[in-house]
Amino acid sequence: MCYSLGMNNFQEKMDLERLNPILGQKKIGIFCDFDGTLSPIVADPSAAEINPVARELLVTLRDLVTVVGIISGRKADDLSQRIMVDGLTYIGNHGLERIQDGQRIISKEAKPYLTPIEKAAEEIEAILLPAMQLERKEATLSIHYRQTSDPQKAREQTRQRLESVAHQYGLKLFEGRMIFELRPPIEIDKGSILMELIEVNHLDAAVFIGDDITDTAAFRAASKLRNRGICLAYSVGVLDSGTPPEVRELADLTVPGVYGVVSLLSWLANRLSASST
């Protein structure tokens, strides 16, 4: 039956029942990326808005589980202002900052890089192509090229120059969906943050939902923890037309777009409230 293995695997990955093992657990964490996960991808990143049903479900889930966290490349305060739900853990800049008890905290490892990042931003400002957007996020920089007339060409034209600016200031260049990022060369990513949140909250089970390359660090962390018997952690990949192949390959489960995330959150809310009564 080898010929059907691929298809079976593909179909199995769409089955929410795969998450059944977490339902009976005592301490559960639900973690979500923002753009492309809770909010549809839009041409202008500053116009991104959370899906209103997803927001309501985050409120419901917050009251049902130990921790609900948002882990994003955006600035933590930008994130919390777009979501506007109290009592969530907001992790910004891929883990380099967070909002804790209403206070924004930049990780101590990132602090020495704040000035180099500011200087790098000045240089990048001068090499931006028309319709490219530089987003200054204090601990990192994002360069968006989704709105340029030819995004692929824009990427090719700027990649090398950004690489050399990154090198000059001791930073690292990363790429995502129509985005470049300059980040400090620190071993903090969505994977290490997920592990930390699982550890400090003593979680028995966790779900991480994301749509991009940076999220796959958390996907890998989830399967590592599960395989070692440390935490029943599962990853969910959000699929749409622009999904990087790694997301589909590495996720334990896949859902179709933000709409699929809403269905998943709703399924979790229903099952968890049923098991808590």
Ligand SMILES: [Mg+2]
């Ligand atoms: Mg995303």
